[in-house]
Amino acid sequence: MRELPPFPSLRGFLDWCGENGQLKPVPDAVPVRHRMTAVHRAVLEAGGPVLRFDNPVLDDGSRSTVPVVVNLFGTPERVAAGLGVTLDGLDDLGAFLAALRAPTPPDGMRDALSRWPMLKAALATRPKIARSGPVQDVVLEGDQIDLTRLPVQTHWPGDGGPLITWAVVLTRPHGTEADAVGRYNAGIYRVQVIGRDRVIMRWLAHRGGAAHHRSWQARGERMPVALVLGADPATLLSAALPLPEAVSELTFAGALNDTRPRLVPGKTVPMMVPAEAEMVLEGWVSPDETAPEGPFGDHTGYYNPAEPFPVMDITAITHRRDPIYLSTYTGRPPDEPAIIGEVFNRLVLPTITGQIPEIRSVWLPPAACSYRMAVISIDKRYPGQAQRVMMALWGMLPQFSYTKIIVVVDDDIDPSNWDDIAWALATRMDPARDVTILENTPMDYLDFASPRPGLAGKMGIDATTKIGSETSRDWGTVMQTDPKDAEFAAALIARHFKAPGA
CATH class of the missing domain: 2.30.110.10 (Electron Transport, Fmn-binding Protein; Chain A)
Known part of the structure; x- marks a missing residue:
């Protein structure tokens, strides 16, 4: 090891x-x-x-x-x-x-x-x-x-x-x-x-x-x-x-x-x-x-x-x-605790997937004080699965009981890429249907946004593709370049264009 x-x-x-x-x-x-x-x-x-x-x-x-x-x-x-x-x-x-x-x-x-x-x-x-x-x-x-x-x-x-x-x-x-x-x-x-x-x-x-x-x-x-x-x-x-x-x-x-x-x-x-x-x-x-x-x-x-x-x-x-x-200091990220949190995020992933196998990746944005927000990608297979994953994560480890916002995305989304997250929120989430609000749950004592010390709400956002009984509409097909066309384009560019700065 x-x-x-x-x-x-x-x-x-x-x-x-x-x-x-x-x-x-x-x-x-x-x-x-x-x-x-x-x-x-x-x-x-x-x-x-x-x-x-x-x-x-x-x-x-x-x-x-x-x-x-x-x-x-x-x-x-x-x-x-x-x-x-x-x-x-x-x-x-x-x-x-x-x-x-x-x-x-x-x-x-x-x-x-x-x-x-x-x-x-x-x-x-x-x-x-x-x-x-x-x-x-x-x-x-x-x-x-x-x-x-x-x-x-x-x-x-x-x-x-x-x-x-x-x-x-x-x-x-x-x-x-x-x-x-x-x-x-x-x-x-x-x-x-x-x-x-x-x-x-x-x-x-x-x-x-x-x-x-x-x-x-x-x-x-x-x-x-x-x-x-x-x-x-x-x-x-x-x-x-x-x-x-x-x-x-x-x-x-x-x-x-x-x-x-x-x-x-x-x-x-x-x-x-x-x-x-x-x-x-x-x-x-x-x-x-x-x-x-x-x-x-x-x-x-x-x-x-x-x-x-x-x-x-x-x-x-x-x-x-x-x-x-x-010595060190603590403050608004970045600070050493936030950087340590980035590494611990990778360390805890096998523990999480061992308990919740459909999870593919988890990102705790350092700017969100490491654990206040989590973005999770899952292999979605049935209706309501995103909500089940949210509840499981909130109850799994003491650290996640302080996570106030969880965003769940499909496994074709990079959970550490804000552009991917924004696209999923804009195209796969309906605010009236896909937002889950909990009240009176444990929260970090130092969270001044909480209505009461140590007790606050949580929000789960389902930004996954809706399947089965989750929607009555036909879902759109994601646009993708054919792999053979992508290979052709890469070869042509390599022949006729120089890389920037080359």
């Missing part, structure tokens, strides 16, 4: 980026307040390289000795590389993810042997517990802790303060032991710095971290948490992948890396943490104390208002001797 060498650490991946001309050091002094994000956004929109800011300027005007890396996943090619494959290898990885969700028994010895790579990958998820690792070369506790000395960015002019954006937040449910890594949840959540040793954890109610917190909260106990900064790319992307609930993101990273993950015990919390990470913030989340988090610019392109979320007290900062701080 893996095509590239393993990247057990962030710096190993950065070395690979450098060798492939995809890493650019920035020696200039660049403020972490607003301007670093402005540079990052301009480079990302141009499809540019990973940036390493070697002289970050803190809010008090002093220079940080910790370089800042941004735009790690600023292109689809680098997202795929972080998963260990080329863009061409994404389909095989998607098939592997689909098999994890719905494994089938082998059909004979040959089929069993063909699945050995999958078995090897599963075995690689078993963590290796070590006594020490580079992430704990330096341990800061008590008065030595000072988050304000880290180059944490304030991204947008309306932001409420410095925001940690690429933390892999490790939690476990109440009643489990620290070494029960298979029960861990790894999520990417916003972390607002509000003091020298205090942060706010922003996890929405449906996320794994919030569910674990409720299990500790119900017993009036604080929850141990580890914030991993600068994890290896497999761990970063596993924390964002739509994995089955029974699959631990932390251990699945071992399957992606084709090697057993190496973990070390935390210094001040009963948690295991990645030994090769750049930095870990250890601490405890209060069962009842909250603080207003935000406002912050979000992936919708709007600021979300300040709201109360749990407070975490930091009890230790551990890091390598020469740590790197990994």
Whole structure:
């Protein structure tokens, strides 16, 4: 499954980026307040390289000795590389993810042997517990802790303060032991710095971290948490992948890396943490104390208002001797989450087609905040099939419960081509007949268009050719050039015309 060498650490991946001309050091002094994000956004929109800011300027005007890396996943090619494959290898990885969700028994010895790579990958998820690792070369506790000395960015002019954006937040449910890594949840959540040793954890109610917190909260106990900064790319992307609930993101990273993950015990919390990470913030989340988090610019392109979320007290900062701080921003697409979403769209297709076989392709337009809109092409065979597919997709994965618009087209339409979509809508859809409206369905809490937070409508548009009882009219025939005529035209043009610019 893996095509590239393993990247057990962030710096190993950065070395690979450098060798492939995809890493650019920035020696200039660049403020972490607003301007670093402005540079990052301009480079990302141009499809540019990973940036390493070697002289970050803190809010008090002093220079940080910790370089800042941004735009790690600023292109689809680098997202795929972080998963260990080329863009061409994404389909095989998607098939592997689909098999994890719905494994089938082998059909004979040959089929069993063909699945050995999958078995090897599963075995690689078993963590290796070590006594020490580079992430704990330096341990800061008590008065030595000072988050304000880290180059944490304030991204947008309306932001409420410095925001940690690429933390892999490790939690476990109440009643489990620290070494029960298979029960861990790894999520990417916003972390607002509000003091020298205090942060706010922003996890929405449906996320794994919030569910674990409720299990500790119900017993009036604080929850141990580890914030991993600068994890290896497999761990970063596993924390964002739509994995089955029974699959631990932390251990699945071992399957992606084709090697057993190496973990070390935390210094001040009963948690295991990645030994090769750049930095870990250890601490405890209060069962009842909250603080207003935000406002912050979000992936919708709007600021979300300040709201109360749990407070975490930091009890230790551990890091390598020469740590790197990994960061990103979220905003109206394009941004790194949108680019990651493009790749994940391809990865999830085998899972979708395994459950809804008539689907041929799915496109989640990045400009529509990745998952707010979906265009689906199907092999249509019977009346009402488009509506059945809409309902099935909305109920299949948690991510699609937030998709507010689904457009269904025939398999002769390219669902990622806006001209094809517009033609299908204009010629195969009647607004009075082919639009399905649902009310009071789950919706992204950050969708300001929703009448009520977390609850809104959905629209399905059937832009397929109408068959059987769907219409009482004879349907038109699509015009197409005969293949032999197309070959004649191509040969004539090749003889008499030069290609533009030739």
